[in-house]
Amino acid sequence: MAVARLNKRYRIKYNIMHHHALAIDLGATNVRVALVSRSGKVIAKIKDKTPKHGKNGAVISQRIIEMIGLVMAKHPDARPAGIGISSMGPLDYQRGGPLHSPNIPFTFVPLVEPLRRKFSLPVFLLNDANAAVLGEQRFGAGKKKKNLVYITISTGIGGGAIVDGNLLLGGSGNAAEVGHMIVDTTHNIRCSCKKGIGHWEGCASGRNIPKFFKTWAKAHGKKIAVMPATAKDVFDHARSGNAAARGFLDALHRVNARAISNVIVAYDPELITIGGSVVFMNAPVLLSGIKKYVDRHLKTPEIRVSRLGDDIALLGAAAAAFAQNK
Ligand SMILES: [Zn+2]
Structure with a gap:
């Protein structure tokens, strides 16, 4: 007993x-x-x-x-x-x-x-980014989904993909580094990775949006009195009705939508969640821009903003530990 x-x-x-x-x-x-x-x-x-x-x-x-x-x-x-x-x-x-x-x-x-x-x-x-997609699958919108992609747009741009229920790691563990896909061939912008031109991150990350704005304005003959110093300034100007900033956002949406279209072609996900500080601060405008210009010949998956916020990678790290210890 x-x-x-x-x-x-x-x-x-x-x-x-x-x-x-x-x-x-x-x-x-x-x-x-x-x-x-x-x-x-x-x-x-x-x-x-x-x-x-x-x-x-x-x-x-x-x-x-x-x-x-x-x-x-x-x-x-x-x-x-x-x-x-x-x-x-x-x-x-x-x-x-x-x-x-x-x-x-x-x-x-x-x-x-x-x-x-x-x-x-x-x-x-x-x-x-790989941790984040695991977090989304275990604790977020990706529950019961076997094919999903998480994209973060913040200082840089990163991605993680789960395909057929498996986290894609790749030969060096850097699969789904979607921030370094080439998505722009007209503005000649060097990426912050210093390895290429026209990368998604080089155009659309928080750090690089002001640079993209400046290059776009010059290419389109827009006279800008005070150049926005931060991504937040660019979005604020657009919100206050500034015509140049609104025109630029249209170009930004096209870049984001081209990248998301490539993600859909590459991974055939049922769900794409997006997060990161740039998204969290401008969610409706970014999401509607992507949906407006995503390749309409594709079968578009559900695309939504992640609800897990800043904790997503932390939750994903925990998910990795639990996955090995069911
Ligand atoms: Zn790059």
Whole structure:
């Protein structure tokens, strides 16, 4: 009887053991650590600036270890199934961390090994857009969908695709890097990746919209008294009725719609969700622009703005940990 009771207690404890995952979201500006439940509830979350000073990239993993310590100290009963990491790219999966990532001063940031060693838990590493599409599938609009694409339009543009129920990783883990598709052949704009001209990100990301506006205005002989400095300025001018800004938005919609058309051709998704700061601040205008100009010969899937907001990559990182531990 005592043994049966013990077993029962053990089983209960065992179930509790796997009701949570630790999720890390590492970006060039901020790093966030969260404890996430199986249902996608963020139970605890802390944020810090991504360390930029130190001998090498290990300062970042050290900071993450400290942050996990803080989260776990508040929830000592949680026994996470694993640690999922959503990271800025590009990633070196062999070494387990970002390599030559722009906007941070370290060549390589070791993530998988230091965390595995410290916490003796399975650790899963994904780039941020791949993590996001997993988050959408497990916790968002993509539930029960086997074919979906998530696109983020913020400082840069990224994408993640799930096809036939499988997350597409590709040979180097960088499949669905749709921000670097060529979508414009008239304005000759160099992308922020410095590797090409006419890339989607080079025209339509938050960082590059002002540059696209300037180039477009010059090409169309528009005299602009004060050039907008930010993407927000461009959208604000259009909202206030500025004719040049409204004309430019039409060109931006065509670029976005061409990119989305390419995404549909490449992945044949049932659902495309879009997110990222540029989308969240201008959702109706961007969505209607895409729908207006998307290739009408295509079978257009459902296209909607993600409801998971800024937590999507964090939730996706947790989903990766749960997926390995059902
Ligand atoms: Zn590019």
